Structure formats: C-alpha cells, structure tokens
Amino acid sequence: MKGAVIRLLLLMGLLAVISRAQVLRADAGTPVTLAAGALLLCGLFAGKVAKGLGLPRLTGYLLVGVAVGPYALGFIPNAGVKGLELVKGLAVSLIALVAGTELRLGLIRRVGARVAILCAGVCGLTFLACFGATFAVKPLLPFMASMTVPQALAVSALVSTVVVSFSPTVTIAIVQETSARGTFTEFLMALVIIGDLFVMVAFALAAGVTKASFGGGLDVTGLLGSVGWELFGSVAVGCVLAMVVLVYMRGVKRELPLFLVGLSFAAAEGGARLHLSPLLVSLAAGALIANLDEKAGERIHHAIQQAGLPVFALFFAAAGAGLKLDALVTVGPVAMLLVALRGVAIWFSCKRLAPADDPRLKEYLWMGLISQAGVTFGLAALVSRTFPTFGPQVEVLIVAMITAHELVGPVLTRRALAASGEVRADEAAGTA
Amino acid sequence: MQALLVLLSIAALSLLASSRALDPGRFPALARLAASGFLFLIFGVLMGPSVAGLLSTRNLDGLRPVVALCLGASGVILGLNLEPRLLRLLPRPVYSAALAHAGTAFLFVAVPLVAPILLTSGLSPQAAVGAAALLGAAASLSSGHFAVLAYRSGRMDRARGLGVALLTMLDDAVGLGVLALALVLGASTQVGEGLGLVCLALLLGVMCGALLAFLTHSLKDLAELTTVTLGGVALVGGAAAYLRVSALLAGVACGATLALVGGRTVERVARALGRVERPAFLVLVFLVGCGVHARDWGAWALVPGFVGLRFLGKVLGGKLAQRLVGSALELPPRLGYALIAQGGLALCLVAEYGMLVPGGLSQRVLDVVVVGAVLNELLAGPAFRQVLGPPRAATPARQDLEVAA
Numbered sequence: 001m002k003g004a005v006i007r008l009l010l011l012m013g014l015l016a017v018i019s020r021a022q023v024l025r026a027d028a029g030t031p032v033t034l035a036a037g038a039l040l041l042c043g044l045f046a047g048k049v050a051k052g053l054g055l056p057r058l059t060g061y062l063l064v065g066v067a068v069g070p071y072a073l074g075f076i077p078n079a080g081v082k083g084l085e086l087v088k089g090l091a092v093s094l095i096a097l098v099a100g101t102e103l104r105l106g107l108i109r110r111v112g113a114r115v116a117i118l119c120a121g122v123c124g125l126t127f128l129a130c131f132g133a134t135f136a137v138k139p140l141l142p143f144m145a146s147m148t149v150p151q152a153l154a155v156s157a158l159v160s161t162v163v164v165s166f167s168p169t170v171t172i173a174i175v176q177e178t179s180a181r182g183t184f185t186e187f188l189m190a191l192v193i194i195g196d197l198f199v200m201v202a203f204a205l206a207a208g209v210t211k212a213s214f215g216g217g218l219d220v221t222g223l224l225g226s227v228g229w230e231l232f233g234s235v236a237v238g239c240v241l242a243m244v245v246l247v248y249m250r251g252v253k254r255e256l257p258l259f260l261v262g263l264s265f266a267a268a269e270g271g272a273r274l275h276l277s278p279l280l281v282s283l284a285a286g287a288l289i290a291n292l293d294e295k296a297g298e299r300i301h302h303a304i305q306q307a308g309l310p311v312f313a314l315f316f317a318a319a320g321a322g323l324k325l326d327a328l329v330t331v332g333p334v335a336m337l338l339v340a341l342r343g344v345a346i347w348f349s350c351k352r353l354a355p356a357d358d359p360r361l362k363e364y365l366w367m368g369l370i371s372q373a374g375v376t377f378g379l380a381a382l383v384s385r386t387f388p389t390f391g392p393q394v395e396v397l398i399v400a401m402i403t404a405h406e407l408v409g410p411v412l413t414r415r416a417l418a419a420s421g422e423v424r425a426d427e428a429a430g431t432a
Numbered sequence: 433m434q435a436l437l438v439l440l441s442i443a444a445l446s447l448l449a450s451s452r453a454l455d456p457g458r459f460p461a462l463a464r465l466a467a468s469g470f471l472f473l474i475f476g477v478l479m480g481p482s483v484a485g486l487l488s489t490r491n492l493d494g495l496r497p498v499v500a501l502c503l504g505a506s507g508v509i510l511g512l513n514l515e516p517r518l519l520r521l522l523p524r525p526v527y528s529a530a531l532a533h534a535g536t537a538f539l540f541v542a543v544p545l546v547a548p549i550l551l552t553s554g555l556s557p558q559a560a561v562g563a564a565a566l567l568g569a570a571a572s573l574s575s576g577h578f579a580v581l582a583y584r585s586g587r588m589d590r591a592r593g594l595g596v597a598l599l600t601m602l603d604d605a606v607g608l609g610v611l612a613l614a615l616v617l618g619a620s621t622q623v624g625e626g627l628g629l630v631c632l633a634l635l636l637g638v639m640c641g642a643l644l645a646f647l648t649h650s651l652k653d654l655a656e657l658t659t660v661t662l663g664g665v666a667l668v669g670g671a672a673a674y675l676r677v678s679a680l681l682a683g684v685a686c687g688a689t690l691a692l693v694g695g696r697t698v699e700r701v702a703r704a705l706g707r708v709e710r711p712a713f714l715v716l717v718f719l720v721g722c723g724v725h726a727r728d729w730g731a732w733a734l735v736p737g738f739v740g741l742r743f744l745g746k747v748l749g750g751k752l753a754q755r756l757v758g759s760a761l762e763l764p765p766r767l768g769y770a771l772i773a774q775g776g777l778a779l780c781l782v783a784e785y786g787m788l789v790p791g792g793l794s795q796r797v798l799d800v801v802v803v804g805a806v807l808n809e810l811l812a813g814p815a816f817r818q819v820l821g822p823p824r825a826a827t828p829a830r831q832d833l834e835v836a837a
Binding site for chain 2: 007021040270
C-alpha cells in the first residue's frame with residue numbers, strides 16, 4: 001500500500017504542475033483527454049490505497065475524483081469532467097451487460113416474485129417518507145416556496161421518485177470486486193435492478209403529472225406510450241444486440257473485450273438518442289445471452305473483467321470529480337434530512353418486509369440499497385432539462401444527496417456482502 | 433452522437449476491409465489502400481463537412497480530445513521503438529544514408545513550394561517557411577511496409593527488406609525534427625516563444641515517461657498494467673492538448689524516456705499498447721480525413737507539385753543514400769522506388785500542425801498532404817515492383833549478420 005500511496009502522490013504532484021503550467025498559456029486547449037488520463041491513473045492507485053485500508057476500491061476511485069476534481073483541488077477543470085459523459089454511458093452499459101448475464105431464468109423463477117413484492121414495499125415506503133418530508137419542508141426550499149399546493153404535491157412526488165432510486169452500478173461493481181456469490185447477493189442484485197425499473201415507470205408518471213399541474217395538460221396516451229417504449233423498446237433492442245453478440249462470438253472469436261466495449265458504447269449512445277434506457281438495453285442483452293448460451297455468458301463475464309478495470313476506474317473517478325461539494329452547502333440541511341429519512345425508510349421496510357426464511361435479508365439487505373449513482377444522476381439531469389423553471393434547483397438538491405450516498409453507499413454495500421458471508425475473494429482480478 | 437457515428441463508420445469499414453469484397457486480385461489498389469488504412473482516410477474525406485457533411489465542423493471540434501489521444505498514443509509507440517542499444521550499434525553511414533534520402537526529398541519539396549505558399553497565402557514569410565517546411569517533412573517520410581511484406585513473402589531478400597525498413601524508420605526522426613522546427617516557427621508569433629512551447633512538450637513527455645516507468649515498475653496484473661499504460665498515454669496526450677503543445681512530440685519524448693529507463697516492463701507496456709495501436713491509427717486516419725477541405729482549389733493546385741517533387745526527391749535521394757551507405761547495409765537497387773509509400777506519420781504531423789497552428793495555411797498543408805499521401809500509396813505499388821529482382825540465396829546466419837551490421 002505504501003507504494004500505491006507514493007505513486008498516487010507523485011501523480012497528483014504532476015497534475016498540480018500541469019495545472020500550474022496552464023497559467024502560462026493565455027487560452028487552454030481541450031481538457032477532456034487530460035481528465036481521462038488523470039482520473040484513470042489516480043483512480044487506479046486510489047483504489048489500491050482504499051483496498052489497503054479495508055475499503056472498497058470504488059470508494060477510492062470516488063474520493064480521489066472528488067480530491068483532484070474542480071470542486072476541491074481543481075487540478076482537473078470542470079469542462080474536462082463534463083466531457084467524460086461518453087465514458088459514463090459506456091460504463092453503465094458494460095456493468096448492465098454483466099448484470100444481465102447473472103439474470104438466469106432459474107434465478108428469476110426462484111426469487112422473482114419475492115423480490116418484486118419486497119421491492120414494491122421498500123420503494124413505496126421510501127417514497128411516502130420522502131414525499132411527506134419534501135412537501136413539509138416546502139417553505140425551506142426556494143424553488144417550491146411560491147408553488148400552489150397541487151404543484152408542490154406534484155413536484156414533491158417527482159423529487160421523491162428520483163430520491164427512491166438505487167444504484168445497480170455500484171452494487172454490481174462491488175459484487176464483481178468481491179466475487180460475492182450466493183442467495184443474498186442474488187437477492188440484492190435482483191432488488192436493485194427491479195427497483196430501478198419501478199423507478200423508471202414511476203418517474204415517467206410523476207413527470208407527466210407534474211407537467212399537467214403546471215398547465216401542460218395530462219396526455220395519458222403519450223405518457224403510457226413513452227413508458228411502454230422505454231421498457232419494451234429497450235428489451236427489444238437488447239434482444240437484437242444479444243443476437244449480434246452471439247453471432248460475433250460464434251463467427252469471429254477474436255478481440256471480444258474490444259468488441260464488447262464498442263457495442264456497449266453503441267448501446268449507450270444509441271439508446272439515449274432513441275429515448276431508451278441504456279441500462280435496460282444492456283441488461284436485456286446480457287440476460288438473453290446467458291439464458292440462450294451459458295458458456296457465452298461466462299465468456300462475456302471474463303471479457304468484461306479484462307476490459308472493465310479502466311472503464312470502471314474512470315467512471316467512478318469521474319463521478320467523484322463531478323460531485324458538487326458546494327451544493328452540499330446551499331441545500332445541505334434539506335438534502336441531509338432526505339438522506340436520513342431515505343436511509344431510515346429503507347432500513348425499516350427491509351426489517352419489516354424482507355422474507356423471514358433468510359435472517360440475513362432482514363439484517364443486512366438495507367445496507368446494500370443506500371448507494372445512488374448513474375441512474376439518479378440521469379433522472380436529475382432529466383428533471384433539469386424537462387422543467388427549466390425549477391428543475392436545475394431540484395438537480396442541485398439531488399446531486400447533494402448523491403454526494404452523501406456515494407461516500408457511504410459503497411462501504412455499506414461491501415459490509416452487507418461481507419456480513420452475509422458470501423464474499424469469496426478479497427479482490428477479483430481486473431474488476432472495480 | 434458524432435462519436436457513435438465515427439465508431440459505426442470505422443466498424444463498417446473494418447468489416448469491408450477484411451471481407452472478400454476487396455479481393456487483391458480484382459481490386460489491387462483498393463485492397464492496398466484498405467491494408468494501409470488509407471481507405472479510412474478517403475471515407476473520412478467523403479463523410480466530412482466539405483463533402484457529404486455527415487460530420488460537421490462542430491462535431492470535429494468535439495472530437496479533438498480523441499485526436500489528441502491518438503496523437504499521444506502514436507508518439508509513445510514511436511518513442512518506444514527507439515531502442516538505444518540498436519541505435520548505438522548502427523554505423524554512421526546508415527545515418528548518413530537515411531538523412532540523405534529524407535533530406536533530399538525534404539529540400540525538393542520544401543524549397544520550391546515556399547514561393548507559391550508565400551504568394552497565395554498572404555501571410556508572413558515566417559509562417560510560409562514553417563508551412564513549406566512541414567510539407568517537406570511530410571514528403572521526407574517513407575513507409576517500409578512494402579519492403580516488409582516483400583521479404584516476408586519471399587519476393588525480396590530479407591536483409592534488403594530489413595535495410596529498407598530500417599532506413600524508413602530513421603526517416604521518422606527527420607520528420608519529427610522538422611515538425612518541431614515548423615512549430616517553433618508557426619505555433620507562436622515569436623520564435624523564442626515557439627521554441628519554449630516545443631521544449632515544454634518535450635519536458636512534459638520526459639516527466640510523463642519517467643512517471644509511467646515508475647508506475648508500471650512493480651505491476652504484475654495484466655489488467656492493471658493495461659490500465660496504467662492507457663492512462664499514461666491519455667495523460668501525456670491530454671496534458672499536451674490542454675497546454676496547447678504538441679501531443680505527438682510529448683508522446684515521443686514519453687515513449688523514449690520509458691524505453692530508456694523502463695527496464696523490463698517496457699516490453700509489456702509495448703504489448704499492451706500494441707492491442708490498441710491499430711484501432712487508434714484507424715480512428716486518427718479517419719478523423720484526419722474528415723478534416724480535409726475538399727473544395728480548396730489552391731490546395732489541389734499544390735498537390736501535383738508535392739507528389740511530383742517528392743517522387744523526384746526520393747529517387748535521387750535513394751541513389752545518394754545507396755552511395756553513402758556503402759557496404760554497411762544491404763539495400764536493393766533503385767532504392768528510391770522502394771521509398772514512395774508515405775505512411776501514417778505524415779498524417780500525424782499535419783494533424784498536429786493543424787491543431788497547433790491556427791489559420792488557413794495549416795488547413796491547406798493538411799489538404800495537400802492527405803491527398804498526396806493517398807496518391808503516393810497508389811503510386812508506391814507499381815514503383816516497388818521496379819525494385820524487386822530475383823531473390824538471392826543467402827543463409828539465415830549471414831542474413832542476420834548483415835542486419836546486425
């Protein structure tokens with residue numbers, strides 16, 4: 001670990017020199033490639049340091065991203081971090097592809113109904129708690145203070161829907177890192193994935209209602225159509241991608257990691273343009289591949305382990321660098337209140353509603369549900385774009401919550417997996 | 433979206449290039465262009481803003497980080513190939529021969545083209561000299577891929593093939609040296625400042641190379657090594673792009689430093705980079721093609737001069753090189769004809785020049801070199817046939833001795 005610390009400090013020293021040297025130039029060039037290289041290297045060595053301290057590597061990636069990013073030491077400019085959006089989409093797709101290969105038909109039959117019921121309970125209770133709190137603190141939130149009661153109710157519902165969301169990305173990355181295998185891990189992964197499907201549907205409905213409350217009119221057909229397209233269209237496109245992957249794996253048999261990176265990138269970019277969910281597209285593709293050809297699923301798993309480390313390190317370090325620390329100051333108290341309420345609601349609902357046949361679920365499951373990352377970021381950005389009058393302020397509130405959740409979530413998820421006794425290795429080679 | 437379009441285009445072109453549709457027997461020129469990657473260049477031109485417009489100028493600006501990354505990677509790969517032990521072993525006549533043929537082509541192109549550039553651009557003599565120097569630098573470069581293919585297929589003596597390849601590799605140093613000179617003259621209004629920027633690029637490369645050597649020193653895991661290598665390449669290319677200095681020169685300095693101090697990890701780093709070399713090259717070539725202004729008639733007017741003068745320079749330079757090299761290196765007769773193919777580094781030079789020297793002149797240089805490179809690649813096939821003779825019988829031991837000499 002000492003070596004990793006020295007290397008990390010040297011890297012940060014070089015970054016400091018580069019950021020100072022930039023002052024010599026009147027106008028800077030593009031900072032995106034610098035951000036990519038710096039975050040990748042810093043992320044990797046910070047991950048090693050974190051592992052040495054008994055923390056998830058992912059926490060190291062996030063923290064170093066925060067440290068060198070524009071809101072702390074400022075070695076990497078904001079434009080550089082923003083330019084890495086492409087990598088974010090790619091990482092989410094790759095992670096979802098791996099997650100999909102875990103979704104075997106047998107597993108869905110075994111735990112599908114129980115997970116769906118528990119998920120509905122957890123999401124419902126968390127939503128109610130956050131909805132009530134958001135509406136109650138209306139006078140404290142500048143963007144809600146002047147709204148009418150129906151408008152405030154609709155916006156509270158919208159905010160709470162986003163606040164409920166989980167992070168399949170973090171969960172799957174930690175599962176990969178620890179090589180965790182077993183019923184608890186399966187249950188947790190299925191729960192975060194299904195939870196996000198619930199959130200996607202609920203978000204579309206809440207957005208439609210909010211639009212109507214601000215005078216846009218409630219277009220039920222359009223609303224159902226867009227939700228249906230996002231869900232079923234994503235699954236259909238995912239099935240097509242699965243066929244492409246299988247044909248490639250049978251015909252070409254070379255450079256699979258590179259091919260999967262390219263395909264995931266296409267899924268992320270193309271999916272976003274077609275108003276599909278890139279997460280669901282890749283998830284469906286992975287699931288279909290694993291269920292049609294088990295060996296192909298295992299090969300994909302192995303290939304992404306090879307190609308995944310740089311993508312994951314960069315993704316989480318960039319996520320850390322994008323966390324707006326100043327947002328914590330402006331909307332901090334309300335954000336912290338919602339963080340605490342969300343945590344308590346998840347803990348309470350898991351304690352009450354988790355299946356009794358496995359006591360670990362009642363005891364530790366809640367810890368795996370605290371993280372928030374890519375999906376929540378995406379929904380917050382969508383609120384900002386869809387509702388320009390108050391959306392940007394909602395985004396600040398949610399990003400402040402994500403900041404808190406990103407810092408504690410991965411540690412809790414790892415602790416949950418460790419406590420469940422399903423962690424197989426200290427570290428899986430080449431993963432997050 | 434533009435990145436997705438580039439990715440899909442390159443994937444489709446890769447499929448086309450590796451399919452039977454481009455049978456070398458039926459379409460030799462197209463197959464040659466596909467093998468050298470120049471087919472991607474042509475498709476880039478066709479998709480770019482000045483022809484089909486599928487990618488706009490704004491899209492290309494958004495893809496600048498990718499160009500910087502590819503230039504940095506190319507530089508590091510070039511730098512890693514500088515093996516100090518091998519360079520020390522080479523006798524002086526080999527250097528003289530390399531300098532002779534590269535220098536002749538440089539002078540044949542750069543000197544006559546100064547006047548038309550100066551007259552048509554209306555810019556300062558300093559800028560015109562810089563642009564002409566860069567055209568000369570691009571002309572001085574040669575690719576040894578025909579020679580390598582010929583000796584591998586048994587159509588040329590191995591020693592002769594390696595001799596040609598060695599000379600073309602030494603050209604790269606001339607090309608990079610002239611790029612540095614052109615940037616000194618063109619990247620800033622003052623020569624002193626331009627020199628400072630080139631030195632900054634080299635210093636940055638040396639620092640990144642030393643750091644990369646230290647970072648990779650104790651890494652055992654292949655995935656980690658690949659990650660650090662990719663991160664190091666992005667760091668050097670990105671830092672150079674951020675400070676608006678040459679990513680290519682910084683990359684070369686980084687690779688050379690790594691080769692010098694990296695010890696045993698150098699080979700592993702080179703192998704890790706080798707996996708992304710071809711994709712990075714194809715992306716770069718495609719994007720360079722997209723940047724061509726196909727409707728600049730002034731550039732089209734310069735192309736015949738560029739190609740013709742370079743051809744002449746290479747043929748005469750080849751003769752001079754043969755005379756200078758003496759018995760130190762086995763070379764084929766009519767060496768100049770083996771040096772007509774221009775290679776990808778010429779495109780890297782003009783891409784770098786275009787990024788760092790603003791204005792229409794650097795754009796015109798890019799247009800001339802890109803079109804010239806395609807024409808030279810087409811010319812190189814028939815020209816190389818002039819070099820091939822009946823293979824000589826030589827024992828492998830003797831061949832190796834000759835190469836080592």
